[in-house]
Amino acid sequence: MKTRAYNFGAGPSMLPSSILEEAKRELLDWQGLQMSVMEIGHRSLPFQALMEELESKFRDLCGIPDDYDVLFLGGAARTQFAMIPMNLLADGEQAGYLISGTWSLLAYQEACKLKKAYCIASSESDGFLRVPTSFDNDFPKNTTYVYYTPNETINGVRFNQAPDVGSTPLVADMTSCLLCEPFKVKDYALIFAGAQKNISIAGLTIVIVRKSMVESKKGLVIPTMMDYKTHAEHRSLYATPPTFNCYLALKMMDWVKAHGGVEELFKINQLKAKILYDYIDASSFYQSRVEKSSRSIENVCFSIIREELEPAFIEQAAQEGLLALKGHKAVGGLRASLYNAMPLEGVESLIAFMQSFLEDNN
DSSP, rough: OOOOOOEEOOOSSSHHHEEEHHHHHHHSSSTSSSSOOOSOOTTHHHHHHHHHHHHHHHHHHEEEOOTEEEEEEEGGGGGHHHHHHHHHHOOOOOEEEESSSHHHHHHHHHHHHOEEEEEEEEEGGTTSSSSOOOOOOOOOOOEEEEESSSEEEETTTSSOOOOOTTSSSSSETTTTTTTTSSOOOOOOEEEEEEEEEEEEEETEEEEEEEHHHHEEEEEEEOOGGHHHHHHHTTOOSSOOOHHHHHHHHHHHHHHHHHHHHHHHHHHHHHHHHHHHHHHHHSSSEEOOOOOOGOOOOEEEEEEESSGGHHHHHHHHHTTTTTTTTTTOOTTTTEEEEEEETOOOOHHHHHHHHHHHHHHHHH
């Protein structure tokens, strides 16, 4: 029996009810310590054991080799827009950016404030309705890395595969797709993700970085808390990490494994997106303007042909327990985010409501 609403928000997003129930049971007394995990010292042995287990299970799920550091950092993912160029670009070096939506554009603008960066290709002139796929990968020799965002939550576009950048190190913002779809860590020099989509709650950012990429940058003057080496040397415990977020992330690792791992969840995620896009495409009432080859499977952006009906759609959907369907203020329209915790039944309920709304307003 359904007792909770379906949260289609892009983030903070839906969490599995089973994890919330576990956290509720353990809230006042974690591991028999008569304290909440939120009260445990981050340097205590129980919490250090939690962090070691979290890293181990995360490495296992993603196939992360030993020559990569895994960092669990406090703060918003967009802090990495600055930390990446600060840590990876020395004097005389620059970075190339593929701009496919709002988040990669913001990352590029931040890099330009701090270091030297250039735009390889952008789909901004097309309204970010597709990803840039045609570009010359014969980059300048002083290009240290190429940056891209595999999935853009605001614009609802997605790279179907990693861009071909030759031997140039690749950096990816996987905030909205980490643990949603498979990838090969070895293809990347650095990956980062905010946790509030598929991993935990807002306030935790995970960084996977090739050790040699950081170690090769000698002499860079970086604020201590912004230096990847600081956090790697202290195993993410240089300062107090977001402890409750890490606790929830560990539970999510177990949840992902119990559901067959990333590969199995990817199959379900593809199905969820397919049935929703198929319904939209077959309708003359709804539309998705995103180019089909670039459509996100995590964030389905769509609209009603008669835009004036959208406020009523959002209000009536909420009354049916279908929440957070309003598109981002930058682009408007509607958006359904289908992260790992969104069950197939939630998407089916959304489609049933969309059909009912169509019949009432057509």
